[in-house]
Amino acid sequence: MQQNKHIEPKVTLVGAGPGDPDLITLKGIKAIQGADVILYDALVNKEILEHTKSTCTKIYVGKRAERLSTSQDYINKLMVDYALTYGHVVRLKGGDPFVFGRGGEELDYIRQFDIPTAVIPGISSSVGLTGLQQIPLTYRGISESFWVITGSTSDGRLSDDLYKAVHTNATVVVLMGYSKLQQIIALYQENGRGELPIALIQNGSLPTERVAVGTVDTILAEVHKNLLGVPAIIILGEVVSKHQSFNRLRNEIQLLEI
Numbered sequence: 001m002q003q004n005k006h007i008e009p010k011v012t013l014v015g016a017g018p019g020d021p022d023l024i025t026l027k028g029i030k031a032i033q034g035a036d037v038i039l040y041d042a043l044v045n046k047e048i049l050e051h052t053k054s055t056c057t058k059i060y061v062g063k064r065a066e067r068l069s070t071s072q073d074y075i076n077k078l079m080v081d082y083a084l085t086y087g088h089v090v091r092l093k094g095g096d097p098f099v100f101g102r103g104g105e106e107l108d109y110i111r112q113f114d115i116p117t118a119v120i121p122g123i124s125s126s127v128g129l130t131g132l133q134q135i136p137l138t139y140r141g142i143s144e145s146f147w148v149i150t151g152s153t154s155d156g157r158l159s160d161d162l163y164k165a166v167h168t169n170a171t172v173v174v175l176m177g178y179s180k181l182q183q184i185i186a187l188y189q190e191n192g193r194g195e196l197p198i199a200l201i202q203n204g205s206l207p208t209e210r211v212a213v214g215t216v217d218t219i220l221a222e223v224h225k226n227l228l229g230v231p232a233i234i235i236l237g238e239v240v241s242k243h244q245s246f247n248r249l250r251n252e253i254q255l256l257e258i
Contacts, residue, residue: 009083013097015122020093020205021047035090037082043094076109096124116138126173129204137171145170151177152185166191171237176230188216195239
């Protein structure tokens, strides 16, 4: 790949936030406005692309958990090729580039070609969607920390960290884990955590948002009742009981037990 002598290559990783186009940072919008090329993911809200200049080339490189997607190697090569050919490339990623977004891998590849890089953080769904649902990840006397764990490992197993997390009082947020929901539930039940509050948020921050709240023992019925699917995040921990609908659900469960 040879660089055009009149081109100043640069790659900026930009986090688009959890879905609502208003939740991207102002700095992220400024980078998009100045981009010559944008490579954007499946979970990026298309409204954000309206901020590009008329000459900007927009390329969809959809990457979504549990579905066929553009290979990471191909995306890496595209970023370098377009930077050397066109100039400023914005790699636009859902959430935050460094929270299961492979941002670190992309920077490692780009730096091999001595191309300047920059990162503009985004709101990760792990903290953004829980906040929008008014579920505090930490709460004095209840949870002193939170873990963010992938539910989709490269070899298809549950993350080893989940087997450790089940023994902690920390809030656990699982990203890309909807297909492993039954396994996660079974793991918590096997460890006597069946009454632990749990929530799922699908399409969080968007008009199509759906939420299911319950306990580990009851959540599958709530997911079915509310017709949840992918993409969804999973939140496990006593802090979920702070969700506005949890007390109503708890009362319903108690009535059923009478």
